[in-house]
Amino acid sequence: MKMLWKDFYHGPWPYWVGAVVLAFLNIIILYVRQSPWGVTANIEEWAILLGGKVGIVSESQFTLTELMSSSGTYLNLGVVLGALWSTLVASQGRFRPIRQKKFVFSALIGGILMGYGARIAYGCNIGGLLNGIASSSLTGWIFAGAVLLGTYIGTKILIRFLV
Amino acid sequence: MVKSQRKWNIAFSAFMGMLFLTLMQVNLKIALIFVLGTGLGFTLQKSRFCFVSAFRDPMITGITEITRAVILLIGLSILGFGVVYQISEWTHLSLSLNIFPLGFSTIAGGVLFGVGMVLAGGCVSGVLMRIGEGFGMQMVALVGLLIGVLAGKSSLAFWRGTFGEWPGIFIPAFLGWIPTIIFELLLLGGLWKLAYWWQNKHLGE
């Protein structure tokens, strides 16, 4: 029993345990939220709000109050804080700064490509792939194939420029 | 030496408890969603779950442990979504599933997304999870994400105008729920077998 408790808070859990727990949470979220777990839609709302403040976006469709009462915000906030909590309970919390310059560019370029791709394909790995397929949408399956192809190209680029 | 971070943990737990209580005062549903989101982040970190790894590792080491875990996650979600869909029909709950439009942009976007997530070291949920873990790199990736999403939004009209777009296809509308679920689970089972075979092939070398 004590061993089980330590396995729980210290981890790492086997991948399949993670899959089962994530599936359970994913299904509960669909029921509670009446729409599936998604990440990018909310990030877009924040991007529009922040872009409006900086002056990149002209039309500001969202107010801060609206975003603070949107369920997507709390899912994303929950993911960040939950992961932080998870590292703290295992005494593994630390700040992990970028230690090599190449990763600044890699992260920025990767982030831009990912955001652009997710937006024009209507979803990321969660909303488009996992929950697209779970919603039995054909788009989800096609998106999954495209992501696999993209990963192949990305891995080639990574081996060529970053290793 | 590994020093216990119990003090940090207690302080953070208290903060999370207070945040939860505050949210409960505002809106019960939001508070519940926050708890579920926290559970997602906790599980993602504890199980080192990573969608990038699921796609990428088979190409590098041939190990498909995470790939098969993702297939399991998708399979269980299909079953669960089917059940929730049925319940919502009976209880007249309005449910909006992720049936997105289909177009050339789905493929182009998927490929760009795939390249991006390898370079950024995490997909969108992975970036959020790693920000929680304290990675500076993924904080930069989030800035990139915000820029990319805005750029994608403004070029949506171009993709629609140039290549066209069709309404999303909801497979159960053609096959019915039960055959769809059986078909999809068989397909996933086949992919699971393929992934398992792939790993054994690479380990045999």
Added chain:
Amino acid sequence: MVKYQLEIWGEMCPIPLIKAQRKLKTMENGDVLVMETEHSCTSQGIVIWAKKKKYGIEETEVANGIWHLELTKTHA
């Protein structure tokens, strides 16, 4: 038996794995490869890969969120 240090500090997944694979090819049976990382996923990924490959692997947490890995090349 020779001990090799592999510099993977601060490297993002999957670069440590690629470097380790390349380094292993140049090593003799019985040699040990020592690595240190602060990426939880990288550490777990290397451990699982090494176990599946049936190499010897020892993972120790040497500080908060830092993992020290010793991989023994047990076969070719």
